[in-house]
Amino acid sequence: MGKDMLPPSDGGDSAVPVDLKKALEERYLAYALSTIMHRALPDVRDGMKPVHRRIMHTMRLLRLNPDQGFAKCARIVGDVMGKFHPHGDQSIYDALVRLAQPFMMRYPLVDGQGNFGNIDGDGAAAMRYTEARMTEVAVELLEGITEDAVDFRPTYNEEDEEPVVLPGAFPNLLCNGSSGIAVGMATSIPPHNAAEVCDAAIALIDNPDCTTDDLLKYVKGPDFPTGGVLVESPEAIREAYETGRGGFRLRARWEKEDLGRGQWQIVITEIPYGVQKSRLVEKIAELILSKKLPLLDDVRDESAEDIRLVLVPKSRTIEPNLLMESLFRLTDLEIRFPLNMNVLSRGKVPCVLSLKEVLREWLDHRRNVLLRRSRHRLGEIEKRLEILAGYLIAYLNIDEVIRIIREEDEPKQELMRRFSLTDVQAEAILNMRLRALRKLEEIEIRTEFDQLSEEKRQIEGLLGSEEKQWKTIRWEVGKVRQTFDPDKNPSLGRRRTTFGQVAEHDLEDVQQAMIEREPITVILSEKGWIRAMKGHITDLSSLSFKEGDGLKLAFHAQTTDKILMLSTGGKFLTLGADRLPGGRGHGEPVRIIVDLEADQDIVTAFPYNPDRKLLVVSYAGNGFIVPEKEVLANTRKGKQVMNVKAPDEARFCVPVEGDTVAIIGENRKLLVFPVSQIPEMARGKGVRLQRYKDGGVNDVKTFNIAEGLTWRDSADRVYTRSREELLEWTGDRAAAGRMAPKGFPRTGKFG
Incomplete structure (x- = not known):
């Protein structure tokens, strides 16, 4: 140690200056990598995060096979925490519980006994009360783990070993899905149907160059354990699987239940994946109370084992599809499940993979497992054949062997020298029991020797031919598919999520349905x-x-x-x-509510009526007719309809309710002309309606000439002028007009 590194002898501080930025970067990077690699992202090969893998491995060591008895979850969690997973017991138990929940896992890996929570969001009982064992699916995932199928690494305290990855005969990543949030990245993979995934894998083995479109003939889309209806377009589904990113719109399954006498109610039998039923019912009830669902009268939860939510409409005349459309918009009866296939490729590199790449990596892993298991078996066969060869030599020379064992001081060395035996063979002969010296034993040894020699020949043939390897993997995948065949095992294999179309409803109708x-x-x-x-x-x-x-x-x-x-x-x-x-x-x-320029003001306001037409007039006397449905704006900015340049401005907007227009200027000159002379436009400056030397329009009105023109004076008296009486003011558009008749209000307004 250098003198400058020694702490001061005067008992003072021994702090060493560190660059804070560098230290934070190093530490945060270490934390991020740890989270990505060892917590949040699943391995593409077995679809598991470390905690799930360790739970499965522990249950195997505890021999909790499907045909064995259950063990307390506390025992399993204790072993996982003590030997493999140095984290909190609650996080391990939560992971174990999720693996057993049939509404979260499409194919549960844990068979739970006791209270493992429910779809309402209630938690599981404490781990000291619940028991668990593995399911058949878990056994498939672990198959061959004792046959050197995968690498093992030391555990956190280096007292034991744990598998780096499971053999994974079952395509767990796609079939059970996964979700997690790491640092700077996340993953979200929905569950899929096992039979469909196996079919796609077989298609990929048969044709390694197949496209996403080819695979989508088999994998139609996600298959959620809670069912539901997928309403995503085929183009969006294809895009999601092609890129590994996207999303799926999932809706509850519902039906209209007839109560007789025209009465009906809606019954929801399946809710979207991951939605808590009790929270969903509360949300619908809140919306009813806050009058945001005016079409709905009541919601009831009549669920037992199966889901049954009853929605009671306000009246029998309501259209069920419209009611459901408004519910889909406001509640979790419709969700968007994201697809982000961000996984650990080859167990090391986090990257987003397409459907084809995920299947490719799983199949490559299965090939690697097959080769490793075959080599392991070959090694075992060779060891056994060596011993059997020694036995056969011993049987052929049984008397001499017995003499050497009885009379020689070092029988092992003598046997090896006399019959050219290996150490292993000599040891095996010396360990033989006397009862094994009968004639029958020799025949059995010869039979076993021949069988093992044949198996060795087959394995060597398999290891030497890639074609045979893929043929074997295809057979293995086919065997898994049979287990989850929809026809043979409908409860587990049948597709639960179906496909549907979004009902075409006018957005306007749906918006209206959501307002009281x-x-x-x-x-x-x-x-x-x-x-x-x-x-x-x-x-x-x-x-x-x-x-x-x-x-x-x-x-x-x-x-x-x-x-x-x-x-x-x-x-x-x-x-x-x-x-x-x-x-x-x-x-x-x-x-504040709409975008209105500072120098502008509101001229008028009125309720929208799509069947009307409006006459828009500017101060300078220009105007045109516009259908009311053309002026409806969808944004805060509004819709520019009349083009005006300062100092001119829009001044009047009146509904067209007749065949004639009466317009009066600030100069008190009145002009009457047919509406037909005004053009109909969607936008523009308009045409001149009345000519002025100075000033502008004071008022404008439309009326039926047959009924005459009416106005009110300041004393609220009503005056009417007939067609004949208006002849001297009647002319063509853009004329100057004549002074208003006697009795016309001094304000110059029609009143």
């Missing part, structure tokens, strides 16, 4: 504050406004309506009536 229909009165103030009062109010005198503000306009509507507003800049803005601020205060400024 109630009458409201919309109030807009002079300074642009808007609110919605409950009910249809007729007396507006009691309304309060901020100081210096007053009523601009008020109208009746329903919460299901859309409210259209026209700005002075010629832009139409759309608001949902259900989203308007309540009427308790003064409301909110329109500018």
